[in-house]
Amino acid sequence: MKFVIQVNEGPYQHQTADSAYQFTRAALVRGHEVLRVFFYHDGVNNGTRLASPPQDDRNVAKRWSALATEHDIDLVVCVAAAQRRGILDESEMKRLGKDAHNLAPGFRISGLGQLIEGVVFSDRLVVFGD
Numbered sequence: 001m002k003f004v005i006q007v008n009e010g011p012y013q014h015q016t017a018d019s020a021y022q023f024t025r026a027a028l029v030r031g032h033e034v035l036r037v038f039f040y041h042d043g044v045n046n047g048t049r050l051a052s053p054p055q056d057d058r059n060v061a062k063r064w065s066a067l068a069t070e071h072d073i074d075l076v077v078c079v080a081a082a083q084r085r086g087i088l089d090e091s092e093m094k095r096l097g098k099d100a101h102n103l104a105p106g107f108r109i110s111g112l113g114q115l116i117e118g119v120v121f122s123d124r125l126v127v128f129g130d
Helices: 016-029 041-047 060-071 079-084 090-096 112-120
Strands: 002-007 033-039 074-078 107-110 124-128
Touching: 002 016, 002 041, 002 112, 016 033, 016 060, 016 124, 033 041, 033 060, 033 112, 041 060, 041 074, 041 079, 060 074, 060 107, 074 079, 074 112, 079 090, 079 107
Parallel strands: 002 033, 002 124, 033 074, 074 107
Antiparallel strands: none
């Protein structure tokens, strides 16, 4: 089965982001394909490289980055939601005249069209969060 995962909650506010990550890992272990993980609303905060959780806590962005590298998963951060929350890649930084970017490795910024495209080519969309 081919999945697209949508994550709508931030990494440390709710269990939602952890549940999305665990579901994605479990699906891959069971031989399913995850075409894309789309981060939307506060979920875009999962993609910042500047979060510095305590040493004994999980680093959500690094976990997603490692999973994406290991399984060739497309991690897409919604451009509009990201801009509202100060999540920028180098291209958006330059375009918006900002002095820094903070998108974690393995993530990319794009639009809702990527979510729609993923849904068209997958068997299931699984949404985590409101």
